[in-house]
Amino acid sequence: MYACIAVDGEISDTETDKLCELLVVKTLFHNQDLADHYHNSMLAHKQIGSKQLIDSSVSMVQESNRATLFTLTMELLLADGILGKKEKEIAEYLTDALFLDSNTAKKIVEVMLIRNAGNFVIVN
Numbered sequence: 001m002y003a004c005i006a007v008d009g010e011i012s013d014t015e016t017d018k019l020c021e022l023l024v025v026k027t028l029f030h031n032q033d034l035a036d037h038y039h040n041s042m043l044a045h046k047q048i049g050s051k052q053l054i055d056s057s058v059s060m061v062q063e064s065n066r067a068t069l070f071t072l073t074m075e076l077l078l079a080d081g082i083l084g085k086k087e088k089e090i091a092e093y094l095t096d097a098l099f100l101d102s103n104t105a106k107k108i109v110e111v112m113l114i115r116n117a118g119n120f121v122i123v124n
Helices: 013-025 034-060 063-077 085-097 102-115
Strands: none
Touching (some): 034 085, 063 102
16 A cells, blocks of 8 residues: 555655555555565665556455455545556556456445545646
């Protein structure tokens, strides 16, 4: 998730707040050393970038959690109200990296857009 919100070189306070909220609320992340994971993700991102960080992490995501992770990531990407070109590209990259069916990914994005209608701007 960090790799996706950091892809544009800027992580807004809103994105950081949303990431923290998701990590605390979702049982998927319970019993994890979140500060350590965040720190490691930040360092790795600086060294290898978003796509390689995703590539090195995706094997740790159980298949049953992949659609959920994609949904949470889209929630993060939309948190600051702006979906830029690099964010759209990384969402597509994540879809492929997670071996997520494109129809499933499209449905998730459609629901997120409906849910957040009027709350964000898509930058071309």
